[in-house]
Ligand code: SF4
């Protein structure tokens with residue numbers, strides 16, 4: 001099922017490659033459940049390029065964070081492979097002028113959802129994985145002990161189960177046919193709503209327990225394509241000094257307020273922060289709440305329109321009720 | 323007025339942090355003082371150049387670290403000294419207000435409003451009402467400085 005898409009992706013990239021510096025895509029990782037980013041510079045590397053539901057990484061961060069990707073021949077574009085969610089990060093970066101639309105060549109891939117390997121491992125401890133493939137609504141994995149089948153719903157990433165934009169919102173070429181979204185945007189905040197039904201005390205208890213696990217390794221921030229301050233991040237600067245080195249829960253709360261509030265009205269819910277977290281803290285949920293707020297108050301959805309201005313970077317004098 | 327920024331905390335005193343814009347609300351508080359309007363003494367004022375300078379993280383940090391309340395006040399919309407600072411602030415602070423309870427922080431501990439330099443009486447009412455509300459809520463339990471994990475490691 002995905003062999004065809006991979007073939008089509010390779011052919012499309014091959015045709016465009018002479019005009020491009022590099023194409024950022026995915027290749028096989030250390031086992032069949034994992035993919036890893038790849039940088040294709042010449043046709044000889046094309047056989048590495050793959051597309052499958054294991055291509056979890058949002059590659060758009062490389063365009064702003066990777067000096068090697070940025071420091072290339074400016075007369076040529078950079079190619080990038082994106083799923084629906086990833087394409088919204090590109091839109092957000094274009095809005096804020098971190099990249100220019102005509103600097104990039106976007107290979108858009110309509111996506112039916114990506115597999116969260118941690119959910120797979122929780123369902124069946126697998127050893128020596130030999131193959132993994134998605135067939136219709138099942139994931140089939142073969143390991144040292146034989147074959148295992150999982151319902152796709154049980155192993156898809158949380159963000160994919162609530163995805164309203166599986167088709168890339170910008171692209172130069174589309175690989176495959178557009179797919180039907182699982183949910184409409186208005187219905188994609190179920191988990192936030194379940195949190196809202198709890199009492200204030202229970203919510204505080206929930207976040208204390210979750211955020212107390214935080215190591216402040218900043219993997220969530222580093223993985224976020226829109227956390228663009230790099231070594232000027234106020235979580236680490238000494239001047240101004242927002243955070244100390246203390247291992248307190250309040251420090252952890254403040255760090256997550258920093259990440260979340262700096263992403264308010266900008267976050268596209270790509271889920272990279274949550275995926276990158278070694279402590280499995282549902283950190284994207286915090287940003288989902290902020291997005292629900294900006295959707296309700298300002299009818300704004302991040303990363304959809306390259307011409308739009310994120311709502312907290314502008315104002316509306318006529319706004320009432322605020 | 324000078325004395326009212328450094329009132330000693332009484333036994334039942336609450337710690338309320340007030341972020342007031344230089345041009346309107348700080349002046350309004352001054353007017354209230356000059357007119358000798360009676361005011362509660364729980365508020366510690368931080369003067370900011372404009373509510374546009376008001377990083378929502380100032381309020382978040384105060385509440386996370388145990389301030390009992392945070393009050394932000396600036397020029398009325400359309401009266402900003404810098405024309406539009408408070409219009410940016412309005413959006414940011416409104417978003418914060420909706421966000422705090424999601425993280426378990428009582429949104430009643432946070433209030434933002436607009437008071438001009440001539441509105442001493444309005445200022446008196448704003449401070450009095452907000453202080454009363456905070457007294458009703460009682461001390462902010464905060465997040466708790468120590469991490470459970472840290473304590474476990476220590477033992
Ligand atoms: S905060 Fe998380 S979900 Fe939002 S854009 Fe950044 S990595 Fe993606």
Ligand code: SF4
Nearest residue numbers: 214215217218220277
């Ligand atoms: S990745 Fe997880 S543990 Fe690391 S700083 Fe982010 S939330 Fe904390």
